[in-house]
Amino acid sequence: MDNITRRDSGMLYISDEAVYNEQKRARILTQKLNTMDRSDYEGIAEVIRELFGRTENAMVNPPFYCDYGNHIFVGRNFFANYNCCFLDVGKITFGDNCLLGPNVCISTAGHPVHPAARNTLYEYGIDITVGNSVWIGANAVICPGVTIGDCCVIGAGSVVTRDIPAWSVAAGNPCRVLRRITEADRELYYSGRRADDEALSAMREKWASGDGIMYPTAP
Numbered sequence: 001m002d003n004i005t006r007r008d009s010g011m012l013y014i015s016d017e018a019v020y021n022e023q024k025r026a027r028i029l030t031q032k033l034n035t036m037d038r039s040d041y042e043g044i045a046e047v048i049r050e051l052f053g054r055t056e057n058a059m060v061n062p063p064f065y066c067d068y069g070n071h072i073f074v075g076r077n078f079f080a081n082y083n084c085c086f087l088d089v090g091k092i093t094f095g096d097n098c099l100l101g102p103n104v105c106i107s108t109a110g111h112p113v114h115p116a117a118r119n120t121l122y123e124y125g126i127d128i129t130v131g132n133s134v135w136i137g138a139n140a141v142i143c144p145g146v147t148i149g150d151c152c153v154i155g156a157g158s159v160v161t162r163d164i165p166a167w168s169v170a171a172g173n174p175c176r177v178l179r180r181i182t183e184a185d186r187e188l189y190y191s192g193r194r195a196d197d198e199a200l201s202a203m204r205e206k207w208a209s210g211d212g213i214m215y216p217t218a219p
Helices: 003-008 017-034 041-051 197-209
Strands: 054-056 064-066 072-076 084-087 092-094 105-107 128-130 168-171 176-180 188-190
Touching (some): 003 017, 017 041, 017 064
Parallel strands (some): 054 072, 064 084, 072 092, 092 128
Antiparallel strands (some): 168 176
């Protein structure tokens, strides 16, 4: 079995010449992306459409780094802030309306724990899945094999090593669920602060119309 087949099957594989050749496309496109005029929003969006395996209305603030690009699948209205890094050996899949803060690292890649195995140069990639309407805070790290459920908030600086259930606020190293997200959170925005009346009026209009902010129903 060749190493590309092994890699795509989630098995141990070695980064041989064929694997490196597949990465050249991403290196060319990320180089282009990271040296573009930062105000060329349409040009940036076009490069992201070419780089990612699936995207609709995605926006990424350069610089951005990834291994392959075509192993990244994002839903509608995806946004990643500055200096995010996706090691997409395995597939990285996002639902709709997901937001990433700066310096988020999403890594499907890993190496064996024992040095005897690790020094053979075998490595692996295990898929990562993120649901709809998820916000991942700055400097968070998402580790191989993790699934994050719909409507979660992952706190800044978290290291996510295990699955996070839907509608959770989770944070820490290792990341753990702090509490559930409830209807009481709807009109709040930071540390118990309530949105002002003008903002609330505008938000209520959007909620009533479903204008681009649909999200899964709470379980």
